[in-house]
Each structure stands twice: as structure tokens, then as C-alpha cells.
Amino acid sequence: MPGPADGLWSIGELAERAGATVKTVRFYSDRGLLPETARSAGGHRRYGSGALDRLGLIRALRALDLPLPEVRRVLEDEAGDGGAGAVLEDAVAARLGRLGEQMAALRWREAGLRLVQDCPPRERAGRLRLIAAVAAPPSTDALARFWRAWLPPRMPAPATAAFLEHAVPQPPADPAPAQVLAFARLHALVTGPCPAARPCQPAVHGADARSRAAVLYAGLAEAYGLAAEPLRNGRAPYAGAALDCFVAAYAAAYGTGDGTVFRRRLRDRLAADPRFDRYWELVAEVAGPRDGRPAATPGTAHDWLLAALDADVERAA
Incomplete structure (x- = not known):
């Protein structure tokens, strides 16, 4: 379509060339994104040829869902x-990040809906309440708070962060319904009360060991890693x-040395400590199997080492 003699287009002509509506052109003009070049004698907007490229860019950016x-x-x-x-570049990167979050939320919601759809009718109300307590995609803040309250007071921040990295599972990006259920149960577990019948703190968290907490948990992390294979x-x-x-690790926390007597006492102490078996079971379910084998968690490694300690003590007796 040839342009007018003065090289300027009316709002209708610009809209026609761009394949847009007059309403769209007016909307962007009113917001200052598409300024007119001049006004006609009657006060009508007139646009130069550069407005066509600018309008095309605006529409392309809006098609990417970028806000005004x-x-x-x-x-x-x-x-x-x-x-x-x-x-x-920054705007596109930010939008990609938001889309990733939205897609993750949708994947979690889809898995949650399938979880409710596939369960027996009598269980649906309970599962709905369980899942509704967890954001989509879920946050691990409640799990981190649980462990921060459980760890020794005044434990150095780097040691706490290192422990949380191993103890707090990251939600999978594309979860199966069973993983959504496990994470929801994990969230319910850590936000519930500590059982009154048993203490919530192990003996090694006592005042005499607080200053050595970092040494203890660094040693435990190494031991769990060795036990994983x-x-x-x-x-x-x-x-x-x-x-x-x-x-x-425990000997350093208690300020003593290793030996047969210490191992026997340690076994008895650890047997009386509070256990989080259910927590670690759910962590393994959230992680899912690897190569067809259950995930090795700090909890399963701890149990394996306790069993090794018990066998070693019995052998030495």
C-alpha cells in the first residue's frame, strides 16, 4: 500500500499496515509507547514510517508477555x-524465570490433582487438606526451620548451612504424584508438635557439646558420605x-577419645536419642529411586552406621 503524499499515516492507516486494530494503536499511543509524529489540522494523530517498526516491536514484546x-x-x-x-536481554531472562516458576507450579498442581483423582473417595478430603497446606511449587522453609530448631544453639552458620544442604530435600521439578504426597506428608510432619513422650534433642546437643557442634556435624557428614556407597x-x-x-565425630564432640568403652556408651546414648525415621523415609520418597535403588539419605546412613556400631560393640564384648 503506497503511503500518503506527506509521508504520514493516520491511525487507521498505521493499524491496517501493521495488521492491528485501531484500538490497539490508540492504546499504545495513549500510554506514550507509540508517540505520533504530528497532528492533522483537525487534531487527528499522524504517524511516520518509523512507527510501523516500533509498533511491531511493541507487539512482539507483548507477545512474550512482557509487562508494559x-x-x-x-x-x-x-x-x-x-x-x-x-x-x-534482562527482561527476557526475567520473564523466562517467571515462566519456569509458573510451569513448576503447574506441574506440582497437576501431580496433586492426579493424586486426589486416583485415591479412594473416602481419602480425598484428607489428601486435599494435606496438599493444600503446601505451596505449589513447594517451599522448603518449614523443613529448614524444623532443623534449625533441632540443631544445637549457637551452631556456626556455615556448619548449619552444610547440614541443611544434606537434610532438606529439594522438591523435584517434574514430580510424580507419589512424590507430591511424600513432600506434603513431610511438611505436615515437621510442622506438627514434638511428641511429648520423648525428648526432641539428642544428648550430644547438651551445653557441654555446643562449642563442638561444627566439628560433630562436619564429621557426621563425612561418615554419612562414606556409608552411602x-x-x-x-x-x-x-x-x-x-x-x-x-x-x-562423637568423640570429638564429647571431648574424649575412641575406644571400646566409649563405643559401648555411645551405642547406648544413641539408642536413647530421638529418632526421625519417618522423616528420612519420606525424604527418600521425595528424592525417588536412583538406578532402581532407594536414595541414600543421612537418616539411612545413620541407621546403617548405628547397626555397624552395635555389631562392633557386640563383637568386642
């Missing part, structure tokens, strides 16, 4: 250096480097 303030910043950047650069391979608990590291 970000569109404005991209246009200003484009006008300033002759091409949309860093501002557009035989645990995944299905090996029975045995005395070895993993057990020695496990015992040494």
Missing part, C-alpha cells in the same frame, strides 16, 4: 543505542572407615 513497564524500558534502550540490548550397594553394616569416622 518492561516494554517501555526496552523501547528506550532501543532508541538510545540503535538496537535493543542489555535491557531486552555400601548402603546403596546393599552391603550389610560392617566396621570400617565409615564407622571409625562416625565414632570419631
Whole structure:
């Protein structure tokens, strides 16, 4: 379509060339994103040929679902250096991040709905309440608060962060319904009250060991790592480097040395400590199996090492 003699288009002509509606052009003009070049004698808006490219860019940005303030910043950047650069890159990256979060939320909601759909009718109300207590995608804040309250007071922040990295499972990006259920149950477990019948703190968290908490949990993390491979391979608990590291961590926390007497006392102390078996069972369900084998968690590694300690004590008796 040839342009008018003065090189300017009316709002209708611009809309027709762009394949848009007059309402769309007026909307962007009213918000200052598409300024007119001049006004006719009758006060009607007139646009230069550059308005066509600008309108195309605006519509392309809006098609990416960028909000108007970000569109404005991209246009200003484009006008300033002759091409949309860093501002557009940042805007697209931010939008991709938000879309990723939305998609993760949708995947969790879909798995949750399938979970409710596939369960017996009498269980649906309970599952709905359980799942509704967890955001989509879920947050691990409640799990972290649980462990921060359980860990020794004044434990150094780096040691706490290292422990939380192992103890708090990250929700899978594309969960199966069973993983959604396990995470919801995990959330309900950590937000519930501590059983009154048993203490919620192990003996090693006592005042005499607080200053050595970082040493204890660094040693335990190493021991759990050493136990993970035989645990995944299905090996029975045995005395070895993993057990020695496990015992040494507790010996350092109590300010004593390793030995037969200490191992016997440690076994008895650990047997009386509060256990979080259900927590670790659910953590393994959230993680899902790897190579067809259950996930090795700090809880399963701890149990494996306790069994190795018990066998070692009995053998030495």
C-alpha cells in the first residue's frame, strides 16, 4: 500500500499496515509507547514510517508477555543505542524465570490433582487438606526451620548451612504424584508438635557439646558420605572407615577419645536419642529411586552406621 503524499499515516492507516486494530494503536499511543509524529489540522494523530517498526516491536514484546513497564524500558534502550540490548536481554531472562516458576507450579498442581483423582473417595478430603497446606511449587522453609530448631544453639552458620544442604530435600521439578504426597506428608510432619513422650534433642546437643557442634556435624557428614556407597550397594553394616569416622565425630564432640568403652556408651546414648525415621523415609520418597535403588539419605546412613556400631560393640564384648 503506497503511503500518503506527506509521508504520514493516520491511525487507521498505521493499524491496517501493521495488521492491528485501531484500538490497539490508540492504546499504545495513549500510554506514550507509540508517540505520533504530528497532528492533522483537525487534531487527528499522524504517524511516520518509523512507527510501523516500533509498533511491531511493541507487539512482539507483548507477545512474550512482557509487562508494559518492561516494554517501555526496552523501547528506550532501543532508541538510545540503535538496537535493543542489555535491557531486552534482562527482561527476557526475567520473564523466562517467571515462566519456569509458573510451569513448576503447574506441574506440582497437576501431580496433586492426579493424586486426589486416583485415591479412594473416602481419602480425598484428607489428601486435599494435606496438599493444600503446601505451596505449589513447594517451599522448603518449614523443613529448614524444623532443623534449625533441632540443631544445637549457637551452631556456626556455615556448619548449619552444610547440614541443611544434606537434610532438606529439594522438591523435584517434574514430580510424580507419589512424590507430591511424600513432600506434603513431610511438611505436615515437621510442622506438627514434638511428641511429648520423648525428648526432641539428642544428648550430644547438651551445653557441654555446643562449642563442638561444627566439628560433630562436619564429621557426621563425612561418615554419612562414606556409608552411602555400601548402603546403596546393599552391603550389610560392617566396621570400617565409615564407622571409625562416625565414632570419631562423637568423640570429638564429647571431648574424649575412641575406644571400646566409649563405643559401648555411645551405642547406648544413641539408642536413647530421638529418632526421625519417618522423616528420612519420606525424604527418600521425595528424592525417588536412583538406578532402581532407594536414595541414600543421612537418616539411612545413620541407621546403617548405628547397626555397624552395635555389631562392633557386640563383637568386642
